[in-house]
Amino acid sequence: MGPESTWSIGELAEHAxxxxxxxxxxxxxxxxxxxxxSAGGHRRYGPEALDRLHLIRSLRTLDLPVPEVGRILDQEDTLEDVVAGQLRQIGSRLAALRWQEAALQLLQDCAPEERAERLRLIGAVSVPPSTAALARFWRRWLPPRLPARLVSAVVEHAVPQLPEGPTPAQVLAFTRLHALVSAPCPGTGHGQPAAHGPDGGRPAVLYDGLVEAYALASPQLLAQRPPHEGEALDCFVSAYARSRGMRDTPAFRRGLSRLLAADPRIDRYWELTAELSSPSEPTAGAAHDWLCAALDTRTAGPAD
Structure with a gap:
């Protein structure tokens, strides 16, 4: 390629x-x-450099880093993969900005005497926030030797999805929830409840049944039906009975009602989770409360 068919750096810049x-x-x-x-050692560029320069500028307009642009040009990475990665990064930055905006609004709108505590709660949470601490809490709280598939199922039901655009109230709820699971909280994070503990029979059988019972109860909550007898309650009681090798009898139901009423359950966890969750997604805690209320209603009659 002769000098007449190439451009100097200035000519390429002018064309581009x-x-x-x-x-x-x-x-x-x-x-x-x-x-x-050139003979004088100056750079010369072919006409194809113009198209390449236009492509570089287009990619840089999308804020792609120079190394990523180089990998696309060298065909080490596909444009689709790089764009997908960039979208993930932007999504993470947007989530952080939405969280920060809601957190700042929370601080701005609160009373002066509340500001120090709220600032402490906000400062303890990563940006964007992560639910990893909540998942660790449940893995510690669940019975030992529970099958991994059941641990995953319980954690999936118990750990809420964080809203994409949180309100100040949801920021406050999550920071309080994070503080709850991160610090020693008597009656919530230490020791197994009596109904789920070592004397509770086969925990795998119990939790298999509870996951199913909560799923059956969820439509009842969505329909705002009062606690009542039915398939969900039968499944709930059967889970406890089968895990102990016992039969579902009126006497067993009365004993189970007393046992569950005495359990130091993590009610505060579920209260805060409900503030984060959509009303169309009942929490496992709400399902548990509904089933316990149904059980109490069923066993409220006179003893045999």
Missing amino acids: GVTVKTVRFYSDRGLLPEAAR
């Missing part, structure tokens, strides 16, 4: 509508190869 400094920057980083050098 950019500065010489821009062309030199991309050339120095290997994104814009030279076609040749």
